[in-house]
Amino acid sequence: MSEAREIREQTGRLGVLMPGMGAVATTLVAGVELVKKGLAQPVGSLAELGTIRLGKRTEDRVPKIKDFVPLAKTDELVFGGWDAFPDDAYDAATVAGVLEKEHLNAVRDELKEVRPFPAVFDPAYVARIDATHKKEYTSLREAAEQVREDIRSFKSENGLDSAVMVNCASTEAYAQPQKAHFDPDAFEAALDRSDPSISPAMVYAYAAIMEDVPYANGAPSLAADIPALVDLANDRGVPVAGKDFKTGQTLMKTMVAPGLKARMLGLAGWYSTNILGNRDGEVLDDEQSLKSKEVSKLSVLEHILQPEKNPELYGDISHVVKINYYPPRGDAKEGWDNIDIFGWLGYPMQIKINFLARDSILAAPIVLDLALFMDLAQRAGMGGIQEWLSFYFKSPMTAPGLYPEHDLFIQQMKLKNTLRAIKGEDLITHLGLDYYE
């Protein structure tokens, strides 16, 4: 249908830089190293394992995505990042307790070599962590320059042409866009005067964009999702995407809510509680960080259900989201959802979902996919907001005036049809009347 885009070839290895080298980041790094050695499968990675249907159902043309679009190879990935603790990836992974010793030891050498740069850290944004490995600077401008210098030195030391940044850091305290966030000039001035509305996550995002490094944000923190940085990304043609990795409970919610909506089943209430016991849980034990996360989780239902279109079904929903720190759970976070629906004539029914999940196991392949797809976007000349990657986020960034798509299946359609469009293949509509006529 459409014409294929021109895609610049990937040359050399690809750097993956992660602010926040805790459970998620180290689970990714260890996993990729295990995959390189053939010791494990990158389960959960659409980029690595996914297929894409091309043409009609009867054609049976279903290549792997990685054979369809020219992604960087996992063998070519090099990892680095920043953390508020000095541990190398082996030690950090051991503390995180996500992977079995057996797995970690099989890639011990590779993990020992991954050491974080000191973090840009501000206790006003992350209260529950006592950083021991942080940058010294007299202004946020200086902090940003240090991060940019880290990026350049990481690329040159590893002989890289390109890199992407994926934010894997803890959730920052809740914040809403401020004056300093409205345009690039205001932002630059705010950096100079160390304006308190500039958070560490914004500093990283700014540094990435200035270095032409695509930036994806796995936390609910604002980071690149402010007009100033979106404008900058558009101007420089740098892909940005976010916010907040969609794992666990919200992932389930964006499967089930679209299904209820599809069938026009009403919703009286949705009570979600979450227990988790890792460092994330500890950070969220702080009220301000918790608020960031809860706001991110609450927005989902409204956009999927569109109460304004069906007030009789979705106009009066009790949506409650709770997150509790519960140490026995460790990294294996668990969600319990109670969903009060109603059907024909308003008769009530209930759905209960208990998800015994693992936070980092669900998040790691998202980091991988984002690294590969953001890099592809850059080489395909697609700068600015990458809405087609909404699939991976609890709070997808969109162009101003455009409502976000939260329905996992619309997001998947958007992602796959974007890949088809990039390669000039027919878009899939699932119409199929022609099989019968």
Added chain:
Amino acid sequence: MSEAREIREQTGRLGVLMPGMGAVATTLVAGVELVKKGLAQPVGSLAELGTIRLGKRTEDRVPKIKDFVPLAKTDELVFGGWDAFPDDAYDAATVAGVLEKEHLNAVRDELKEVRPFPAVFDPAYVARIDATHKKEYTSLREAAEQVREDIRSFKSENGLDSAVMVNCASTEAYAQPQKAHFDPDAFEAALDRSDPSISPAMVYAYAAIMEDVPYANGAPSLAADIPALVDLANDRGVPVAGKDFKTGQTLMKTMVAPGLKARMLGLAGWYSTNILGNRDGEVLDDEQSLKSKEVSKLSVLEHILQPEKNPELYGDISHVVKINYYPPRGDAKEGWDNIDIFGWLGYPMQIKINFLARDSILAAPIVLDLALFMDLAQRAGMGGIQEWLSFYFKSPMTAPGLYPEHDLFIQQMKLKNTLRAIKGEDLITHLGLDYYE
């Protein structure tokens, strides 16, 4: 994009004929009568409450489906059917115990008037029911003629131009296509000699098609899903669709499995158990009827997950489906699913879903939607298998050589894009790159 189809206008009222006037059928009839009086909402009906997005997200063109395509009005529906018990719809609904007395009494008069014709009944196909209201005939040919005569007299008595048939009867014993099912001539001959491979559900389907009445099948029984009847439907231009209403557990399964697949999460096992206490549960307490239902429920995962494309994720699944008769549950059937998934590097996680559902509450709006959409299809000149209505079925009928789509969201896309195509509107692809370029 495409050109709009010509749609014949609906004239007069529309008959809805249901073999099996038990819990589901009477819940539908009572509900529609309540809706007519403004006493309840037809929740769960896409045709009545659903909206359809047209054009771009920024256009905000989102009409109700019933304002977009010319469906029959609920006010114009007239109900009839067949049952193995002589109760009128009021008495049958009282026995079924689905709706509250208050609701039933508000439409008592209307329900008292709906009385079933005697059923075509064969204990070899439904073992647990002791029919007291059945047709007398010396051959299946005669039985078919009686049903055709019932249809004609129902139409003339009610002054109807058109009618649709939706099978709401109990599940028949498991059967696979036999010689007599292969072509129309063989089928006609088998009717004449009362071949035991012709089940009552087939007799109804045959009669409907011969009377140019669209036929949809809510049970897993073969009915119209045999080459003989599909050919006949194609020749006569009569829409047919089936099989087995997708409610409760399978509905959830076709929401969640596509979500796991979308995210490339592996599946080690899926254990589903169901408890239900109504007449359906009693019928399924018979081993042969149970097999029909279990086969219908088991096929779902394989088609959604496509193990041949991702053997490392879906090549070795323990899929267990159990159904148990448990009287305390009444019509309020309940499912418990245990889903063993695995993520990054193969690490296991679990999802448990407990669905406190109501069988007839979920099924009734499906009957309504099928009646309205099947009638629309006929008026739009679409004969034969209506794959675009797969959305409503556990075992969707498809053209030979075409795999069925079980993914609820693909089914929804297919349904809505078919409506768009019928009206000549652009199909939705969710691409959206143009918002950014």
Added chain:
Amino acid sequence: MSEAREIREQTGRLGVLMPGMGAVATTLVAGVELVKKGLAQPVGSLAELGTIRLGKRTEDRVPKIKDFVPLAKTDELVFGGWDAFPDDAYDAATVAGVLEKEHLNAVRDELKEVRPFPAVFDPAYVARIDATHKKEYTSLREAAEQVREDIRSFKSENGLDSAVMVNCASTEAYAQPQKAHFDPDAFEAALDRSDPSISPAMVYAYAAIMEDVPYANGAPSLAADIPALVDLANDRGVPVAGKDFKTGQTLMKTMVAPGLKARMLGLAGWYSTNILGNRDGEVLDDEQSLKSKEVSKLSVLEHILQPEKNPELYGDISHVVKINYYPPRGDAKEGWDNIDIFGWLGYPMQIKINFLARDSILAAPIVLDLALFMDLAQRAGMGGIQEWLSFYFKSPMTAPGLYPEHDLFIQQMKLKNTLRAIKGEDLITHLGLDYYE
């Protein structure tokens, strides 16, 4: 074994006075009236339906409890109380929405006659209620006198010799014993000066004791559980018992925790969350009231598991209790418990309990039992704390220096062996070696 106690005969009818005539109280009153008419069963009442084994297993002497000890008859109960709203019991029950219209209408006349006295109300103790029906007084002394006068007039108007009081009011803000609570004299002085540490629940308790009316407390509010009022009750020989009806989640907890302990299974954590949507839920949406309830719920595990005896099993438990206001649930409160246990060699296992309960349905028979047993205790000459009724409470009152028993089965043993002791029957020990020797 022991000698039977002398029990004064019950003469005339028995008054049941309830501060707080909302969901629980009206469910009790409606239920007793339905039972009187033979329209329902007093399910959940040990006093009415329970049996008691006497002698050896082989004797088969198992009378009903009410045939074994001389309890007041349900036919002889007369209900009254106080509330912050002026509704009669019919209107209040309708608002509460616990019982079906059909049930309420069958005893409409009886319920219309039950009208509350104005409440002693203090917004400092119950923040979320806007009282419209409250006493006017210039000192707490005056308030207490008004309540005493209410009791006397209720008795004389109904021609009663005796009455009991059971507190069914909302949870008060959290409080700990203060100076004014230490002895009767200090308490009397505090009443005179309207000391803010005297809560409305204490005023009722004081009035009851002074009127020789046994007092039981269904809320976690301190009420009679302060030295001043216990001393007074001892002096006057008036039975008192409390606190906080054991229903729903805590009831389950005191079944399961003793079972884990019996089997020496370790406990790493117990996460309990509760959703409820009635007035109780609304009151608990206030932080101070919530604290009272949470403290009451948290104490249970420690006393059952005795961590000091088995630190290796119970020395490090994460016990989290959350209560959330969730309107769709109405009176039908729901609990979800996640229990992390460990067994042989420390291997972890999990138990999840989802209790779809009904608050007032579980509480109403407790009020009935307490009324009957407290009255029995008074007639049997048992004044002061009734520890044998711990069975009904989340936070049982005990003599100073005595740890409370929370294990439901020890509590049951205690209750039944007390009844046996009252009547001079052998106590049950379940030894049973003699059957074999």
Added chain:
Amino acid sequence: MSEAREIREQTGRLGVLMPGMGAVATTLVAGVELVKKGLAQPVGSLAELGTIRLGKRTEDRVPKIKDFVPLAKTDELVFGGWDAFPDDAYDAATVAGVLEKEHLNAVRDELKEVRPFPAVFDPAYVARIDATHKKEYTSLREAAEQVREDIRSFKSENGLDSAVMVNCASTEAYAQPQKAHFDPDAFEAALDRSDPSISPAMVYAYAAIMEDVPYANGAPSLAADIPALVDLANDRGVPVAGKDFKTGQTLMKTMVAPGLKARMLGLAGWYSTNILGNRDGEVLDDEQSLKSKEVSKLSVLEHILQPEKNPELYGDISHVVKINYYPPRGDAKEGWDNIDIFGWLGYPMQIKINFLARDSILAAPIVLDLALFMDLAQRAGMGGIQEWLSFYFKSPMTAPGLYPEHDLFIQQMKLKNTLRAIKGEDLITHLGLDYYE
């Protein structure tokens, strides 16, 4: 109160002989060896970790059970047994997959030394196992003699004075007592003629009793629970106990059902389903073995709830128990229970319990406790049925004419008061009135 019994001193080590050396037996052996080395705790063992309250609550006399009665020490246990496969305990434990490699390797040498004798095996009783390590014999008499010879040689080789036998073998096909089971003479004659009604489990039980070795039965197979063997055990003064270890779902059932009964909550239905994936699950995939297990599980509720005493509460219960083989679960069996209760005036409520259990982890400490307590019983001169050990069994053996106690808390009381009686301590009744008078 009573006089203390005379208890013969334990001399030398104690042999623990187990027919069936699969998952449960090897988990026990490995665990005891780990405990001996101080590497793990015998969690779940009442004998090892439990305490017992003596005297009044205020005395605080709460010794460990093992310090209160003279049990054999875990250090003095020597393990042996029989199996249908020749693997030593290390290899068998590896196949079973219950314990982590790390744990198994720490006691590898000890486990390698535990090698089973060939089993008495009859495919008519265990259909799904293909035995490769079985005795050759021409009559069941000969088989019994071989087992007795095994016992004697095990004792002499290990220099043991005493031993106990605990049946850890797979469930045999369902059987009811036959003529040959009625008295010792009939049984002896049946052995001689190899009567097919004598199962392998009976052969082991007979051999144990004849060798004065106490016999406990962890499977639902009849074994010692026939009049012939009970008479023999009584005559010879050998303790016997059984049947069917109470773990997982039935353990939960005997915690929760007594709680519902205590509170006089009605029961409409209890639906239990079980998924398990180990060899036990495979054996139970055979219909006849399944029946043994299901019969054993079904009897529990009736005895606890006593429907004849409260027909209005327990007279019409739908009790459904299902067991399904589901390989992904491995040894970690899982139960889901749906409990339909009703309260005040008959209003329905529901409890759902999901138990993520581990079969062998729950069973192993039971084997240990039974070995220690059965040996104690023998030394205390208590022969025949040990009803006080009902605590450990799904189907407790009792004297003829005596109903079994299934309530876990009555069983615990029975066990602990038996220990108190053995030592001449006051029995606990939980009366406690004296604290107040």
